[in-house]
Amino acid sequence: MNKTPVMDTVSYLLSRIAKAHRNKANALLASLDLHAGQELLLQQICKQEGVTLNELTCDMCVSAVTVTRMVERLEKNGFLKKERCMADQRSVRVYLTEKGKQAVESITEKMWEELEKETVANFSIEERILLKRLLMQVLRNLT
Amino acid sequence: MNKTPVMDTVSYLLSRIAKAHRNKANALLASLDLHAGQELLLQQICKQEGVTLNELTCDMCVSAVTVTRMVERLEKNGFLKKERCMADQRSVRVYLTEKGKQAVESITEKMWEELEKETVANFSIEERILLKRLLMQVLRNLT
DNA sequence: TAGAGATAATTAGCCAGCTAAGCAAGTCAG
């Protein structure tokens, strides 16, 4: 019996697309002095000012170590500031600086909109809706 | 006018799916003593024994530096061996060892098949074909 | 044929991601 070749699976297509996406995003992020991944962190903080590192860890499905170091570097570069939580001295809360807020705006307007435009170029409205529905199902399957 | 929120774009869904995929894959790869990304490299070499580093760089859309170091580590761990090309002394050709070949087999059988099964769980045949068609179009748009 | 340019690989140095191990603060049962 013939197996489906790896190269012809949905999973493989998704991994190729992810890589292409990251490459596109890198170019756009570099102009903002950001590295890949940092944009998601900033967006998450923007959605919830004063979020704790632990909450960020959960929201982003990333290890606590990674969050600690990304926050450390983003603070050093002036995008956010840390503050130890009064109620629970173990926790650290993070807030965007003005520079951080502007970065999030730029990311939304330039990066995501550009990326989306390229991604679904020459798709009809119906196809876009359909694709979104199917991908949401995929995401549910995996989480 | 209302903009589409970032969280509701195809691009964002794809980035979330990519992360979920990577997390799933990591668990399966760890059992083979491999790290994320190495499986793609080994597969590529399996498809073309004696491929040069430069060709791998192109095939995988990854920088030459990354290929050099991944090959270096995989050689150290006994998955492949390097050999300087006779015809062009600049080039380096890589070949899978027996261990490397077995790893590729395991990856194909365990990792990709498992991943695919989970990814398109509870999709009808028609939906799978449709999703694949749409994703191939997305990939073309991005490359 | 000699030098300029192109090409293949490497080194140095950075960041994102991970696990394992550790520390400090909070919590809770005895």
Place this chain on the structure above:
DNA sequence: CTGACTTGCTTAGCTGGCTAATTATCTCTA
């Protein structure tokens, strides 16, 4: 109130990913 446990974060050390700069080889032209 004290010791055990949990929780939040950090440090150490690894890998994948990148750019910039270097080295070595090849190629091609003047």
